[in-house]
Structure formats: structure tokens, C-alpha cells
Amino acid sequence: MSVQTLLYIGGRLVKGAAVLLVIAIFNFFLIRMAPGDPAQVLAGEAGATDAIFLQQLREQFGLDQPLYYQLWIYVSNLMQFDMGITYRQQMPVFDLIMDRMPATLLLTGAAFLLSLLLGILAGVVAAAKHRKWADSAITVAALIFYATPLFWLAMMAALFFSVYLEWLPSFGMQTVGQDLTGWQKVTDIALHLILPASTLGLFFTAVYARMMRTSMIETSRLDFVKTAKAKGMKPSRVTTHHILRNALLPVVTLAGLQAGQLIGGAVLTETVFAWPGIGRLMFEALFQRDYNLLLGVFFVSSAMVVIFNLITDVIYCVVDPRIELSK
Amino acid sequence: MKPLLHVENLSIRLPKGADREFAIRNVNYELMPGELLCVVGESGSGKSMTANAVMGLLPKVIEVDSGAVTFDGFDLTSLEERRARALRGNRISMIFQEPMTALNPLMRVEDQISEVFLIHTAMSATERHDRTLALLEDVGLPDPKKMLRAYPHQLSGGQRQRVMIAMALALEPAVLIADEPTTALDVTTQAQILKLIKELQHKHNTAVMFITHDFGVVAEIADRVVVMEKGEMVELGKRDEVLNHPQHPYTKKLIAAVPPLVSPQREVSVHQEAPILQVKNLCKTYTTGGSWFTKARIVKAADDVNFELHRGETLGLVGESGSGKSTVSRCVVRLLEADSGQILLAGNEIQSLNSKQLMPFRKRIQMVFQDPYASLNPRKTIGQIIADGPIAQGMPATDALAKAAELLELVELPKTALDRYPHEFSGGQRQRIGIARALAHDPEVLVADEAISALDVSVQAQILELIDVLKKRLNLAVLFVVHDLRVAAQVCDRVIVMEKGKIVEMGETSQVFEAPIHEYTKSLIASIPGAHWRSGVEDNQSIEIMEAQV
Numbered sequence: 001m002s003v004q005t006l007l008y009i010g011g012r013l014v015k016g017a018a019v020l021l022v023i024a025i026f027n028f029f030l031i032r033m034a035p036g037d038p039a040q041v042l043a044g045e046a047g048a049t050d051a052i053f054l055q056q057l058r059e060q061f062g063l064d065q066p067l068y069y070q071l072w073i074y075v076s077n078l079m080q081f082d083m084g085i086t087y088r089q090q091m092p093v094f095d096l097i098m099d100r101m102p103a104t105l106l107l108t109g110a111a112f113l114l115s116l117l118l119g120i121l122a123g124v125v126a127a128a129k130h131r132k133w134a135d136s137a138i139t140v141a142a143l144i145f146y147a148t149p150l151f152w153l154a155m156m157a158a159l160f161f162s163v164y165l166e167w168l169p170s171f172g173m174q175t176v177g178q179d180l181t182g183w184q185k186v187t188d189i190a191l192h193l194i195l196p197a198s199t200l201g202l203f204f205t206a207v208y209a210r211m212m213r214t215s216m217i218e219t220s221r222l223d224f225v226k227t228a229k230a231k232g233m234k235p236s237r238v239t240t241h242h243i244l245r246n247a248l249l250p251v252v253t254l255a256g257l258q259a260g261q262l263i264g265g266a267v268l269t270e271t272v273f274a275w276p277g278i279g280r281l282m283f284e285a286l287f288q289r290d291y292n293l294l295l296g297v298f299f300v301s302s303a304m305v306v307i308f309n310l311i312t313d314v315i316y317c318v319v320d321p322r323i324e325l326s327k
Numbered sequence: 328m329k330p331l332l333h334v335e336n337l338s339i340r341l342p343k344g345a346d347r348e349f350a351i352r353n354v355n356y357e358l359m360p361g362e363l364l365c366v367v368g369e370s371g372s373g374k375s376m377t378a379n380a381v382m383g384l385l386p387k388v389i390e391v392d393s394g395a396v397t398f399d400g401f402d403l404t405s406l407e408e409r410r411a412r413a414l415r416g417n418r419i420s421m422i423f424q425e426p427m428t429a430l431n432p433l434m435r436v437e438d439q440i441s442e443v444f445l446i447h448t449a450m451s452a453t454e455r456h457d458r459t460l461a462l463l464e465d466v467g468l469p470d471p472k473k474m475l476r477a478y479p480h481q482l483s484g485g486q487r488q489r490v491m492i493a494m495a496l497a498l499e500p501a502v503l504i505a506d507e508p509t510t511a512l513d514v515t516t517q518a519q520i521l522k523l524i525k526e527l528q529h530k531h532n533t534a535v536m537f538i539t540h541d542f543g544v545v546a547e548i549a550d551r552v553v554v555m556e557k558g559e560m561v562e563l564g565k566r567d568e569v570l571n572h573p574q575h576p577y578t579k580k581l582i583a584a585v586p587p588l589v590s591p592q593r594e595v596s597v598h599q600e601a602p603i604l605q606v607k608n609l610c611k612t613y614t615t616g617g618s619w620f621t622k623a624r625i626v627k628a629a630d631d632v633n634f635e636l637h638r639g640e641t642l643g644l645v646g647e648s649g650s651g652k653s654t655v656s657r658c659v660v661r662l663l664e665a666d667s668g669q670i671l672l673a674g675n676e677i678q679s680l681n682s683k684q685l686m687p688f689r690k691r692i693q694m695v696f697q698d699p700y701a702s703l704n705p706r707k708t709i710g711q712i713i714a715d716g717p718i719a720q721g722m723p724a725t726d727a728l729a730k731a732a733e734l735l736e737l738v739e740l741p742k743t744a745l746d747r748y749p750h751e752f753s754g755g756q757r758q759r760i761g762i763a764r765a766l767a768h769d770p771e772v773l774v775a776d777e778a779i780s781a782l783d784v785s786v787q788a789q790i791l792e793l794i795d796v797l798k799k800r801l802n803l804a805v806l807f808v809v810h811d812l813r814v815a816a817q818v819c820d821r822v823i824v825m826e827k828g829k830i831v832e833m834g835e836t837s838q839v840f841e842a843p844i845h846e847y848t849k850s851l852i853a854s855i856p857g858a859h860w861r862s863g864v865e866d867n868q869s870i871e872i873m874e875a876q877v
Binding site for chain 2: 091149222223224226227228229230231232233234241242245246318321322
């Protein structure tokens with residue numbers, strides 16, 4: 001990697017940190033604008049609603065301080081990589097998030113790879129069979145998955161594959177009550193993964209398939225493809241060596257966008273399939289008005305977007321030599 | 328001698344709904360070993376069709392109707408695809424018009440060339456590497472070792488075309504098909520590429536089918552010539568026969584439309600009144616890239632440019648791409664902001680005016696653009712396109728439309744064109760509309776930025792004629808930006824030669840062309856293809872033909 005590239009990446013990281021700070025402040029106010037009070041939720045769960053107890057809770061969490069002071073505490077803690085303590089579990093927010101991270105990464109990562117591979121494959125096949133029945137079938141299927149709401153698809157899949165066919169488990173990440181080890185554990189998790197990962201990945205599969213198809217068809221009309229044919233190449237080699245790589249460029253951009261959502265984007269799927277990931281954590285935190293936890297999840301998600309945007313740009317520069325990283 | 332490639336009674340059918348039934352019809356010609364055959368014609372003449380049929384590159388909807396192309400005892404039009412592929416890039420290869428887009432942008436030069444060896448031979452990786460390196464040396468690319476690792480976007484147009492030639496000649500094919508390979512290149516680059524093709528052809532005894540629209544190129548390199556018109560072959564003969572004694576009326580017309588390189592005698596006019604346009608110390612710099620750590624790339628597109636333009640005069644602005652001629656013309660009409668300098672229109676400084684102050688001056692200086700296909704709004708009628716300007720300047724809509732009708736007459740288009748849309752017109756007609764649009768403002772200065780470059784040669788002649796007539800009738804001052812020196816010699820009273828943003832020579836046209844002083848001007852003129860050939864048709868005859876067209 002050249003000095004210029006490293007300088008570029010360094011510059012982007014500095015800018016990214018500034019962006020994150022602004023986002024954190026914005027999130028802070030956003031959450032305070034929503035109605036509700038964490039002290040009341042906690043007190044309600046404890047069955048005690050007298051004013052003194054509420055006051056104690058507020059003092060304990062610093063919620064009795066003026067808003068600007070709370071913001072100052074939050075931001076200055078954040079600068080020291082301290083995201084605070086959750087109100088309910090009384091655990092450091094960071095530890096809780098890290099605890100849930102592997103489950104989420106497994107789910108979203110699997111969905112990401114699945115949609116990328118399947119989508120590109122479907123797009124290439126559709127473009128190769130342009131205006132034949134295979135093309136129409138892929139295009140129609142992609143349109144359906146593109147338009148269907150995710151939660152509905154998730155519930156239908158659970159109904160069909162778990163309840164009706166009894167092929168796959170419908171909730172959780174592991175079978176409850178069995179302490180499996182080694183390969184048995186891996187298989188168990190993999191089986192639990194199939195339904196949530198495919199429901200989550202279907203939308204992007206559809207997006208990639210449609211984009212890849214268009215991109216392949218457009219690229220195949222470019223001049224250098226004619227040059228390749230004039231060399232006496234087999235059509236299959238023209239496709240793999242000349243069209244495919246050029247056609248992939250727009251997909252890379254989109255994949256970068258999806259990768260940025262790997263952490264925060266699975267709320268619906270995780271809730272429906274009771275997947276113990278960050279999405280569900282956030283869902284619960286929302287109902288408990290757990291400000292610190294919510295802010296922590298938001299912060300980690302936005303950090304991921306910033307980092308993956310940068311990674312996308314670096315990858316782009318590797319796959320397309322015309323692009324230089326500068327400024 | 329037996330012909331290498333024999334086109335026999337070839338007819339290719341166009342899909343239903345096209346403007347004619349056949350792309351080419353009953354075409355017959357032979358390509359002899361070691362000869363350079365030029366296939367000439369205007370756009371739409373079907374000159375590339377045969378080549379595409381030979382290479383199996385015809386679009387799927389177009390089919391060979393009858394006839395054959397025989398090569399090595401096989402009919403290429405009916406040959407099994409697998410066997411045809413074995414010939415392609417191996418025994419018959421092709422180079423294309425657009426070097427900028429003909430190479431894969433994501434592959435290194437080495438990979439693109441050695442791919443040919445990979446497909447057709449059993450060479451080892453080191454052999455492929457060595458042969459590729461030798462090829463790059465052969466086509467005269469600088470620093471071939473470094474070139475191997477380069478990506479296409481790092482090369483100039485001429486260098487890319489050399490890479491294409493290296494690729495095509497990799498396996499020493501018997502036949503090389505060159506489809507307008509120099510059309511997109513600058514004149515000096517064109518001269519080098521033509522020389523290279525000719526040299527390599529002699530060295531390897533390759534037969535070349537060279538497709539072109541430019542008779543200058545024909546005069547420069549051809550052994551024999553085929554002339555195509557609307558899919559029919561109208562003339563076939565030795566170069567000198569066809570160029571100097573054309574038989575078919577269409578060939579005569581085409582050759583007559585080629586502007587002779589000798590500038591016609593003009594009276595040297597002494598201008599009494601002050602110049603209508605004065606450009607003083609004009610500078611414009613483009614900066615790309617650059618940050619705290621990296622050096623910016625600075626291009627001086629206009630570097631202390633000074634000139635004057637008088638009423639009734641045509642001033643040519645010539646130079647190659649990147650010389651800054653378009654930048655200057657755009658600065659003059661203030662489509663671009665110059666960095667410094669003065670532009671005086673009839674004595675008024677307009678360079679420093681803001682857009683509101685500029686408003687009354689806008690109409691006095693108007694532009695005709697290069698690409699007639701892109702410069703007219705496709706969703707507006709011709710009437711709207713022409714009338715829009717005067718309406719913006721405050722003319723009532725009915726008056727503006729009436730004026731548009733008059734202008735159409737002036738540019739020799741029917742009034743019925745008013746309610747039609749740009750796509751219903753040909754390139755030449757669209758350029759007439761573009762001229763009418765510019766004239767709608769009654770300008771005093773007309774800036775024509777490569778206004779005829781996108782047109783066929785016979786249409787070019789008509790548009791040039793029209794501009795000349797209008798100039799005289801309306802006493803216009805014309806700033807004529809052009810890269811084609813033949814055209815400049817014909818239409819300009821004076822020319823400015825630009826190189827890298829600087830004016831290197833300026834003077835009466837005949838003087839500049841007959842006795843150029845600056846080295847750059849000399850090299851430009853020496854590069855004009857077919858400079859030694861002057862159309863054999865007598866002058867009065869050519870005028871007759873031109874009048875017949877108009």
C-alpha cells in the first residue's frame with residue numbers, strides 16, 4: 001500500500017470520528033425527545049411507584065441532572081470509550097453489546113454472503129439467458145422478494161418449514177436444554193441459522209440479482225467486449241474474463257451499503273426468530289427506555305457504517321484501477 | 328495470384344422496420360495477399376458490414392441473406408462457430424475505431440495481449456510474456472517493459488491504438504481488418520498510426536482491409552479502393568484511378584466534397600472599423616487532484632491568449648485535442664469563466680460582468696455546438712428550441728415563433744419543421760437547426776465549436792457553404808474552432824494555431840499553410856493524410872457539383 005493510500009485512510013478515519021461524535025450527540029437528543037421515562041419503567045417492574053423511590057432511581061442514573069450536563073457526561077465518557085451502565089442488567093453497555101455481537105455477526109454475515117453469491121449468480125444467469133424463460137423467472141422472483149415485507153416472509157417461512165414440514169427449528173440459536181459440543185453444536189447452530197439468514201438475505205439477493213443482470217447486459221454491449229470476441233474467445237470466457245468483472249463494480253458499491261447495516265439491520269428477523277443478537281437487544285432496550293443501552297447500540301451501528309464505507313472505498317480502488325484514493 | 332479473401336455477391340438483410348431492406352447488397356470484391364484495400368463510404372453506407380460479417384460480429388438481428396465470404400477455401404458466413412473462432416484473432420484480426428473504449432479498463436495491457444496467445448496457442452507463460460514484450464516494441468510504444476504493467480486509462484489514445492494493433496498482429500494474421508482506426512485520433516497521431524500500419528503490413532506481408540470515410544487517408548495508404556453507397560458497391564479500382572478519375576457520380580461527389588488543401592485566394596481585407604471582438608491576455612488553468620500531501624496536476628488550457636476578430640471575417644482556431652482551442656471559444660462566450668484577461672465585445676469589457684449585467688451581451692455572441700445529436704433538447708419542438716432564446720431576452724412568444732419560421736427558411740429547412748422534434752432530422756439538418764438557434768438572437772459574433780466534425784463529408788460541405796453564405800449576408804464575425812486543417816484552409820480568412828494553451832502561430836490562412844513558421848504548425852500540416860494529393864476534379868466542376876447538392 002502506498003503512502004498516499006495510508007494517508008487517505010488516516011484522513012478518512014479522522015473524519016469518521018468527527019462524524020460519529022455528531023451522530024452520538026444527535027442520537028442523545030433523539031432519544032430524549034421520545035416520550036417515556038426509564039425510572040418509571042423500572043419502578044413499575046419492581047411494583048413500587050412512590051415518588052421517593054422514583055427520585056432515588058433518577059438520582060442513581062443521573063437523570064435528575066439538567067440535560068446539557070447529562071449530555072456532557074455522556075460525551076466525555078464516550079471519548080474515553082465508556083458507554084455507561086445499563087439501567088436494568090446493571091452491566092457495562094459495551095460488554096453486553098460484545099456479548100450479543102457474535103450471534104448478530106453470524107446471522108447478518110451469513111445473510112450477506114448468501115445474498116451476494118446467490119444474487120450475483122442469479123443476475124449472471126438471467127443476463128446470459130436474456131429474454132428467455134430463465135431470465136423472466138429470475139426477474140419475476142426477484143421482484144416478488146424485493147416487494148414482500150420481511151417480517152411476513154419470516155413468519156411464513158417459520159410456519160411452513162418448522163410448523164408444517166417440521167424440518168427446521170423456528171426460534172433461538174441453539175436447542176434448549178441440550179449441552180451439545182463440537183460438531184454437534186455447529187450443526188445445531190447451522191440448522192437454527194438457515195431460516196433467519198435466508199429470510200434476511202432474500203431482499204438483498206433480489207436487489208443484487210436485478211442489479212447484476214442490468215449491469216451484465218449493459219457491459220456486454222461495450223466496445224471492449226467486441227474486441228474480446230474478435231480475439232476468437234469462447235463466449236463463456238468473454239463473460240467470465242471481460243464482462244463479469246466490469247459488471248461487478250456497481251454491485252460492490254451496494255454490497256458496501258449492506259455491509260454497513262450488518263450490525264443494526266436485523267431487528268425484525270431477530271425478533272421473529274428469537275435470535276439472541278443485537279437487534280433483539282435494541283428492541284428490548286427500546287421498551288425499557290434503557291437510554292444508555294440504546295445509545296450504545298446506535299453508536300456501534302453507526303461506527304460500523306463509517307468503517308464499512310471506508311472499506312468499500314478501499315476495495316473499490318483495488319477492483320477498479322482507474323480509481324485513485326486521494327483527497 | 329489467388330485472392331486471400333473473396334467477398335462474393337454478399338447481401339446482408341436489415342431487420343424489418345429499418346430505413347432500407349438490405350445493409351449491403353450484392354457486394355463483390357477480393358482482397359489480395361499483401362494489399363491494402365480501402366473501403367470508403369459515408370455513415371450508413373454499409374462499409375463496416377462486410378468486415379463485421381467476416382469477423383462474426385454482426386448483431387444477432389442482422390443476418391447474411393445470400394452470397395459468401397471465402398477465406399482459405401471456407402465460407403466464413405456459414406462456417407461452424409467453433410472453427411470460425413479458431414480463425415478469429417489468429418488468421419484474421421480486427422482493430423476498431425474507438426481506442427478509448429476498445430480495451431478492457433480493468434485488465435493490464437500484458438494480460439489483454441497475451442490472452443490472444445492463451446486462446447490460440449500452447450505457449451508457456453514466459454513465452455507469452457516475451458512475445459508480448461516484443462510486440463509492444465514492434466508497435467513503437469515507449470518503455471515497453473513498463474507498458475506491460477499499465478492499465479488502458481494510463482495511456483493516450485494513440486498508445487491505446489498501438490496496443491490494439493499489437494493485439495491484432497500478435498499471431499501474424501493473413502488479414503487485418505481496420506475499422507476507421509484513426510478517426511478518433513489527432514492528425515499527428517493519425518499520421519503515426521497510418522505509418523505504423525503500412526510498415527507492419529510490408530514487414531509481415533499482411534493483407535489489410537481498411538475502412539474509412541476520409542479520402543485523405545485513402546490517398547495516403549490505399550492500393551485499391553472500394554466505394555460504397557447505401558449498401559451498394561458503386562466503384563472499385565486502383566487508388567490513383569479512383570481518386571483522379573472517378574467514374575461513378577457518387578464517387579465524384581464525395582471527392583469533390585473533400586476540401587483541397589490549398590487555400591483559395593482571398594483579398595487581404597484591411598479593416599477600417601474597430602474589431603468586434605478583442606481577447607486580451609486570456610488565461611485559464613485547470614487543476615485536478617492535489618491535497619496537502621500530493622501534487623496537483625495543472626493544465627494551462629489558455630495561456631496568455633490574444634486575438635482580434637472583425638466583422639465579416641472568419642477566424643480559424645486550429646489545434647489538436649488538449650490544445651485549448653475549445654476552452655478559448657467557451658471562455659469567449661462565457662460558458663467558462665476565464666481566470667484572468669479581458670474579452671471586449673464591440674469595445675465593452677464582458678469578462679468581468681456578472682450574469683445579470685451580461686444578459687444584454689449574451690445575444691450578441693452566440694455559439695454553434697459540436698454534436699448536433701446532443702445539443703438539441705429532445706423533448707422540445709424545433710420552434711421552441713429556436714424561439715426560447717429570444718423569448719428569454721424579452722420578445723413576445725408569437726413574434727419569436729414567427730422569427731423562428733423565417734430562420735428555418737434562412738437555413739434552408741421547410742417551415743413545417745417548426746412543430747417537429749429533433750429526432751426526426753438528420754445530423755446535417757440538426758446542425759442547420761443549431762445554426763438557426765444561434766442566429767435567432769441576431770448575433771454579431773458566431774462561435775462555431777467543431778460545428779461540422781460530427782458530419783459526413785458531403786454534409787460538411789453543405790454546412791460550410793451555409794455558414795459562409797450567412798456570414799456574408801449578415802456581416803457576421805465567425806470564430807471557427809476546427810481540428811480539420813483541410814476545412815480550416817477552405818473557410819478561414821485567418822487562422823490561429825494553438826498548442827498546449829498557447830498561440831504558436833497566427834496569420835492569413837494561405838500564408839500559414841504555404842509558409843508555416845512554427846515547428847508545430849509545420850508538423851501539423853505535414854501530418855495531413857494525402858497532403859500530396861489534390862482532388863483531380865477541376866475546381867469549376869467541383870463547384871458545379873456542390874451547387875447541385877445545395
